Amino acid sequence: MKQYPRTLALLYIIGPVLVIFTHLGALIPLFTGLSLSAIIWAVFLYMMRMMGITAIYHRLIIHKSYQAPAIVKWVGSFIAASAGQMGPNWWKGHHIHGHHNNSDQPDDSHSPHTPFTGFKGFLWSQFGWLFSSHFFPPLLPADVEADPVLKIIDRLHFVPLILLGVISYWIGGMEFFGAFCLSTTVLFHCVAFVNSLAHIFGDQPFVSGDNSRNNWFVAILTFGEGWHNLHHTFQWSARHGFSVKEGKVVYLIDPTYQFIRLLEKLKLSSDLRIPSETAILQATPGFSKSTQVTTDALSSSTMLSK
Ligand SMILES: [Zn+2]
Numbered sequence: 001m002k003q004y005p006r007t008l009a010l011l012y013i014i015g016p017v018l019v020i021f022t023h024l025g026a027l028i029p030l031f032t033g034l035s036l037s038a039i040i041w042a043v044f045l046y047m048m049r050m051m052g053i054t055a056i057y058h059r060l061i062i063h064k065s066y067q068a069p070a071i072v073k074w075v076g077s078f079i080a081a082s083a084g085q086m087g088p089n090w091w092k093g094h095h096i097h098g099h100h101n102n103s104d105q106p107d108d109s110h111s112p113h114t115p116f117t118g119f120k121g122f123l124w125s126q127f128g129w130l131f132s133s134h135f136f137p138p139l140l141p142a143d144v145e146a147d148p149v150l151k152i153i154d155r156l157h158f159v160p161l162i163l164l165g166v167i168s169y170w171i172g173g174m175e176f177f178g179a180f181c182l183s184t185t186v187l188f189h190c191v192a193f194v195n196s197l198a199h200i201f202g203d204q205p206f207v208s209g210d211n212s213r214n215n216w217f218v219a220i221l222t223f224g225e226g227w228h229n230l231h232h233t234f235q236w237s238a239r240h241g242f243s244v245k246e247g248k249v250v251y252l253i254d255p256t257y258q259f260i261r262l263l264e265k266l267k268l269s270s271d272l273r274i275p276s277e278t279a280i281l282q283a284t285p286g287f288s289k290s291t292q293v294t295t296d297a298l299s300s301s302t303m304l305s306k
């Protein structure tokens, strides 16, 4: 494991501490109740921050599945950080070097299959790993570290979350603060379902070499991230919503991809990378010469999105 300077380690550890605090804060609505306006606030915060994590952290900064101006990365990362799930550098360090490069292998940061299995493995991948030495990423990615704004957001990852908590209290007192904590807690677990449930339950239309699954339940909660078997197979794809049925490509609902397309219309994203149907079919277990696809399609698999 990489050794982190004491100051950086302390700044990072604030993350799991705030996870505990927001979980406790999620109990506040039991005492204050939740008005319709507070529920709408909680849902709005959930949607805004989930999209920040999926469209900006995951598909843009981590996997570079499309291009975007720096301002989109910065504002999007600020919003994503307000989810209380750490900054972009920590996220990428874990996601690429801790997860994708070792998926469901002993060095995976948060696999439900190792070092534990069964229900214990689920709990480990859902949150247990955050409270272990696995919490520190194997390394920090050089490209994100080179962006001074992203680096500041990463080191001060807790500021956007605290700011949002203060704004919530300012708008509607303890009731809205409780709605903020509840939204943050639900968001935490729904993102974590990608690590846990989407590596346990669901179908595997593609050969990804690990236990990643396409899980519709997780896909709905996470705006398309639950199509995780496709993602592990085509990590660079801006669209995760693909499956294959009876030899044909099926297009699945993927709100994150639709959001990226919206950004494209607003000239805020470009160069979306999408696998061709040929490449998608070639990635299935049943692929054979009889499917009449060429073997070079996997390497020439980007095309403009439909
Ligand atoms: Zn995964």
Ligand SMILES: [Zn+2]
Pocket (backbone or CB within 6 Å): 058, 062, 063, 095, 100, 231, 235
């Ligand atoms: Zn990924």
